Amino acid sequence: MAKNAFELLTLENEVFKAYLFWSAVLVLKMLFMSLLTGFMRFRTQTFINPEDILDKRIKVKYDNPDVERCRRAHRNDLENILPFFVIGFLYLLINPDAKLAINLFRACAISRIVHTFVYAVVVIPQPSRILAFLVCALATTYMALQVALTAL
Amino acid sequence: MAKNAFELLTLENEVFKAYLFWSAVLVLKMLFMSLLTGFMRFRTQTFINPEDILDKRIKVKYDNPDVERCRRAHRNDLENILPFFVIGFLYLLINPDAKLAINLFRACAISRIVHTFVYAVVVIPQPSRILAFLVCALATTYMALQVALTAL
Amino acid sequence: MAKNAFELLTLENEVFKAYLFWSAVLVLKMLFMSLLTGFMRFRTQTFINPEDILDKRIKVKYDNPDVERCRRAHRNDLENILPFFVIGFLYLLINPDAKLAINLFRACAISRIVHTFVYAVVVIPQPSRILAFLVCALATTYMALQVALTAL
Numbered sequence: 001m002a003k004n005a006f007e008l009l010t011l012e013n014e015v016f017k018a019y020l021f022w023s024a025v026l027v028l029k030m031l032f033m034s035l036l037t038g039f040m041r042f043r044t045q046t047f048i049n050p051e052d053i054l055d056k057r058i059k060v061k062y063d064n065p066d067v068e069r070c071r072r073a074h075r076n077d078l079e080n081i082l083p084f085f086v087i088g089f090l091y092l093l094i095n096p097d098a099k100l101a102i103n104l105f106r107a108c109a110i111s112r113i114v115h116t117f118v119y120a121v122v123v124i125p126q127p128s129r130i131l132a133f134l135v136c137a138l139a140t141t142y143m144a145l146q147v148a149l150t151a152l
Numbered sequence: 153m154a155k156n157a158f159e160l161l162t163l164e165n166e167v168f169k170a171y172l173f174w175s176a177v178l179v180l181k182m183l184f185m186s187l188l189t190g191f192m193r194f195r196t197q198t199f200i201n202p203e204d205i206l207d208k209r210i211k212v213k214y215d216n217p218d219v220e221r222c223r224r225a226h227r228n229d230l231e232n233i234l235p236f237f238v239i240g241f242l243y244l245l246i247n248p249d250a251k252l253a254i255n256l257f258r259a260c261a262i263s264r265i266v267h268t269f270v271y272a273v274v275v276i277p278q279p280s281r282i283l284a285f286l287v288c289a290l291a292t293t294y295m296a297l298q299v300a301l302t303a304l
Numbered sequence: 305m306a307k308n309a310f311e312l313l314t315l316e317n318e319v320f321k322a323y324l325f326w327s328a329v330l331v332l333k334m335l336f337m338s339l340l341t342g343f344m345r346f347r348t349q350t351f352i353n354p355e356d357i358l359d360k361r362i363k364v365k366y367d368n369p370d371v372e373r374c375r376r377a378h379r380n381d382l383e384n385i386l387p388f389f390v391i392g393f394l395y396l397l398i399n400p401d402a403k404l405a406i407n408l409f410r411a412c413a414i415s416r417i418v419h420t421f422v423y424a425v426v427v428i429p430q431p432s433r434i435l436a437f438l439v440c441a442l443a444t445t446y447m448a449l450q451v452a453l454t455a456l
Contacts, residue, residue: 005313009157009245011302020242021303024296027235031289031296034231048224051277072352078230078382079338083331085238086389090324093313125355137335144328144335150315151325161309161397163454172394173455176448179387183441183448186383200376203429230382237390 008093018102019092022109026081029113033074036120040067073120077112080133084108084140091143094150104139111135160245170254171244174261178233181265185226188272192219225272229264232285236260236292243295246302256291263287312397322406323396326413330385333417337378340424344371377424381416384437388412388444395447398454408443415439 009016040046046064047053053060088105115132118124161168192198198216199205205212240257267284270276313320344350350368351357357364392409419436422428 006158006310011246017303020246020299023238023242024300024303027239027292027296028300030231030235031293034285034289049221051275051281069353074231075227075379078234079334079378082234082238082382082386083334086327086386087331090327094315094324123355129355133338137338140331141335144331147324148328148332151321151328158308158310163398169455172398172451175390175394176452176455179391179448180445180452182383182387183445186437186441201373203427203433226383227379230386234386234390 005093008095015092015096015098015101018105019088022105023085023088026084026109026112029116030074030077030081033070033077033116033120037067037070037074040064040070069123070120073116076115076119076133080136080140081112084112084136087140087143087147090147094147096146104143108136108139111139157245160247167244167248167250167253167257170257171240174257175237175240178236178261178264181268182226182229182233185222185229185268185272189219189222189226192216192222221275222272225268228267228271228285232288232292233264236264236288239292239295239299242299246299248298256295260288260291263291309397312399319396319400319402319405319409322409323392326409327389327392330388330413330416333420334378334381334385337374337381337420337424341371341374341378344368344374373427374424377420380419380423380437384440384444385416388416388440391444391447391451394451398451400450408447412440412443415443 007013011017041048041052041064044064044066045058046061046067047058048060048062050060088108091101091104111132115129115136118128118132159165163169193200193204193216196216196218197210198213198219199210200212200214202212240260243253243256263284267281267288270280270284311317315321345352345356345368348368348370349362350365350371351362352364352366354364392412395405395408415436419433419440422432422436
């Protein structure tokens with residue numbers, strides 16, 4: 001723990017650069033879910049708010065399976081990627097081994113992109129989704145344990 | 153990139169002050185959604201948990217449109233405001249142009265307040281909600297791209 | 305406000321250590337919700353995606369009350385714990401009174417663990433859940449107000 005925050009949070013620190021890059025990628029990936037859900041709503045004409053319907057012959061609908069699948073994938077992102085942002089940043093601040101940290105960030109980001117793909121873009125049979133979920137969940141758990149132990 | 157994190161994360165930095173202020177406003181706005189949903193549940197007597205019902209003649213209900221509208225607005229906040237918090241902070245750390253950054257934070261915050269108003273307080277016809285959504289989504293996308301490019 | 309970010313974000317700062325510890329605990333608690341929901345899905349054989357079903361005699365189901373209860377508890381975490389992570393960190397950066405800050409972090413974390421317990425593990429009658437909710441919501445509101453006032 002020789003390093004201070006001002007040495008960790010600079011672009012000279014490769015771990016910080018990796019965190020910046022993969023976090024930005026995951027934010028873009030999450031925003032893409034809104035686009036995908038919107039696209040599915042238009043394609044299947046499934047609108048949940050009366051004010052969203054242009055063609056007045058269409059009624060409000062709640063339960064299109066393709067739309068709901070996108071929404072579940074998006075919610076799974078909220079449940080997993082948002083905690084990753086927090087714990088990844090705190091892990092960075094406890095000055096971890098650079099190589100390990102960079103690979104953890106990379107693994108989380110790539111596994112969450114795979115998760116979205118196999119869940120909401122092209123449905124691929126299990127265990128693809130559960131494995132993609134587990135990579136990020138286990139990496140997040142490891143980082144959280146490291147952060148908690150360091151703080152004790 | 154002359155500045156270090158310890159110069160960026162002080163109250164002398166106007167960008168940091170703007171981030172602090174608008175983030176706090178958005179946190180309060182998000183907490184308000186819980187209040188609004190609770191209020192709607194009481195007004196429409198729509199309770200989703202048996203243990204929440206005082207009057208035993210009332211049954212558990214799931215599908216009141218006003219309650220569900222509040223919950224959708226709240227979920228939309230989770231999907232958009234939480235990634236904004238993350239990317240806004242990282243954008244701040246790459247030392248952006250002060251005027252642009254302050255205006256991006258302000259635009260995101262105000263557009264999300266407008267989004268809540270037109271979605272869940274007084275329903276205003278489209279395209280009001282989609283425009284409010286887009287202002288924050290596009291600003292977030294811009295910041296994410298800048299962060300990713302800086303990290304490369 | 306004598307301290308700079310690089311003095312605040314070190315393990316010499318007790319407030320930072322408390323934030324690290326309780327944030328890590330809450331991240332682990334949130335990840336536990338996924339486990340709990342998965343466990344409930346298996347126990348009640350309630351699968352929402354066709355590709356998750358091994359036994360082909362089982363049909364997709366949406367509305368098991370135990371599964372939905374876990375999902376509501378998890379969503380309530382997203383609505384409350386994620387804003388806490390953000391505002392707790394910003395509150396830390398405005399150099400608050402150490403004792404107060406440490407107790408606020410502790411109160412938020414413990415109340416959210418209690419919230420999960422009384423909502424999704426062993427259902428305990430109200431007002432247990434509303435009180436657990438309020439402790440964290442009020443502490444978060446207080447911190448947000450302090451951050452906003454400091455930034456002004």
